[in-house]
Amino acid sequence: MNDFLSNYILILVLVGTMLLGAVAGLLGVFTILRKQALIGDALSHAALPGVVLSFIFFHEKSMIVLIFGAAIAAFVAIFLMQLIKKYSKIKNDAILAIILSSFFGFGQVLLSLIRNEAGASQAGLDHFIFGQAAAISTSDILTIAASLVIVLIILTILWRHIKLFIFNEAYYQSLGFNPVFVRMILSVLTVLIVVVSIKSVGVILMSALLIAPGVAARQWSQKLFFNVQLAGIFGAISGLIGTILSANISKLPTGPVIVISASLIVIVSLLFAPKSGYIGNRIRFFIYQKRVSKFKVLIHIYENSLISNSQFEEVEELVKEAYAFKKGEEYFLTDKGMSVVTKLLTGGDL
Amino acid sequence: MIELQMLSVAIFVSLSCSLLGVFLVLRKMSMQIDAISHTVLLGIVVAFMIVLDLNSPVLIFGATLMGVITVFLTEVFIKAKKTDEESAVGVVFPLLFSIAVIIITLYFGGVHLDVDSVLLGKLEFSIFEQVEVFGVEIGPTMLYIMMLVFIMNAIFIKVFFKELKIVSFDYALAASLGFMPAIIHYLLMAFISLTAVTAFNAVGSVLVIALMIGPAATALLLTKELKHTLLASGIIGFVNSVLGFFIAIGPFKGEVTISGMIATQTLITFILVLVFSPYRGIIMTLVKRHNQKLDFAFTILVLHIGTHEKEFGEEHEILRSNIHYELKWSQKKFDYQLQQGLNKNIFLIKNDEIHLTKEGWNYYKSKKRELS
């Protein structure tokens, strides 16, 4: 019976974290593209006073109540952020930092006010900060699954709008569409994901869930469609690995392990992705450099067939290797030479 | 007396943070301090694993170092993969923080590494440890530490003022002039890291973020020159901490966390300045825009009269009862502008027609010139 129970819980947590990872990863691609990657961090911190106020108001700690409070606080935060951006020259990062810290501080004030009330406890704050993935309940999973469905539906319906809006807002507006609408939808979705995931991974690790899969996905594909799918998959995998590892090694907290899995995926992607991986790039660049020095002269030949004295030796070397041939006083490229020149100019691999 | 001690700690934390915060904001690195506030935990943990002493100063050193490393790693990330700054920050710090949490849970489940106080800090508790001179307690250790940090920061900024200025304003120029901006940059980061670490101990990480960024951003709303910005930031930080402190102690009778209150106050001050600031505040901006609209409407009316006045067959264009129809204005709008014009001696009414006075003609000509 115990075994069954613990397996059941494990499966719950597994499903929950995978769904969460998927939906956060999906949505994160858009926040990254809008250069608002850290908004998840800011909103999740800003949610605290909302959560506490909601508790005070409704006198209960159910998920719905807390989510409601978190959402309200998040929307107030977004409103303030846009207000500040509109009427001052303060840049995005400072706005995020101010909202994040002051809202969270206010939340602490509220928490300390109710500290002595029945039901409130400091432990609640701990869970808020670090998350309690291990305590995912069935209703939590339903909520997460519902949010995934909502996100997918909205993305499907509004795909073209969102895509155009993100890549060229001015053009989108010139076509007669109202960017405010899309912006609001994206904000609402972000808030939704943030408040839903706070309970599981906590405030601090929120950003990783939103950002890491998207950053990793970008290394493999530049096409938005694949990007989004890949990010969802990476997010789900992070949840999978994180849950399984923490289930098997006692005392390992789930949230942080999920984050580390996500980060590992990022690192691996960054280093080894075929087209844009860092290691691949360095190697390719190194080879390119060498090739440039060797075959530079060929470009001169292509241009005007005349060589200065200093280049004579180099050219003769290349003639020997059949990249060029001599006719009278002038040099010309062979087919082999032409293809080298073309490749060098277009920066492709040789 | 206890209150005074707490207040003075808060004040010096605030002063230390608000000065350096100006450079963070100017260089668009505000969120880095959020990152640092979390990753120092890893520095502390690693340092602890080496010296196994919770009170060792090595911990502070380790934390400071970790702060600098965080910034460094973030920048490597940005440069190597052309990621934008926010994304880089958002990947690096959760990773480092998670590592720290895991190490703590696995190895130090029993040790009292109170995450709460590292991250959240309690100003109220910061005064417990006192400095003793000849058996007499002369004040909380924290106070002297923060005073020292404040003085160090002030000296740093004073000595390196122009270097900090040029590196923050035009990194490329600084490099081309031979200033090795990277050195200045990391020196600044080291000071920021050290300030953050010592301040976390006193007031918690969230408040540190608020204290570094809030006053600086508020000061930027008000000042036009870096020297003034620094001064204003310090003053605003001071005011925020004093106000926050007394609100927490007074109306709330100390039932609320002082740090949280000060952090909240930071936003209140910022919003107040944003809305009410005489030159660029929201209210002034809206008022200015409104006035501009009125002025522009007036100009239109003058131009309209001037253009049509001298033309035959166009009298209906300047008929008092008709103009608002021609211009598609409301009666109210027209009446208002007409009155303005009469008051300023620009218009005169003749046979129910509006004409320009001599002054009106001068005004008309100058506006025409301006607009062509």
Next chain:
Amino acid sequence: MNNPQILIEDLTVAYDLNPVLWDIDLQIPKGVLLAVIGPNGAGKSTLIKSMVGLLKPISGHILFEGKPYKEMQKKIAYVPQRNSVDWDFPTNVFDVVSMGRYGHLGWFKKLSKKDRTLCEEALEKVGMLSFKDRQISELSGGQQQRVFLARALVQEADIYLMDEPFQGVDIKTEKAIVGLLKELKNAGKTVIVVHHALETVKSYFDWVTMINLKVIAHGPVQEKFTEENIVKTYKSNRLTELREASYE
């Protein structure tokens, strides 16, 4: 050319395996007022940035009076594109110009009276002296450009490298700047300008470098700024044709 002041040899610069400058050989004599022109993305800005060490080339080197940039830093003034700086920074016109003196001051030292006078003179020359206490966010594009120019002037350099100084600038400012550049040239300085407007090359400059991936032409405007060269630079040449063809 004997003893060119600036010698560029074999310079190849690429972004991500995509060459932007290919095997550039240039000899620039002292005292010229030179325009670097070419289509967008042709490498003009890249050339200037490589000259001041902001970009690392794949191959080649650049020598100023026989020495590398680092040794000649004090004698070279770089005026970047206007958008390279945050104009919301809390500083005023005079302050920005005075930053040009920092190179001479070195670390820690403060501005001396002589420095201040130099700054004021430079501001006078560009017609911005009355703006000296104005905060830079309140300046128009033309005014910003003039401030940048003043900042370069106070560096008392021998060589001036400017990246698109006429971009987005009103006519009056443009004429004023050109006048100053000619004055510099007459004083024996070398001025190299990345320029985007073909119509004014003949009247503003005496030398021209035409670039599109490679150097298409380089020399006195009279000789080299010909119809043929312009076509080669802007329409196409053998190399760019090759590149275009292979993209298909």
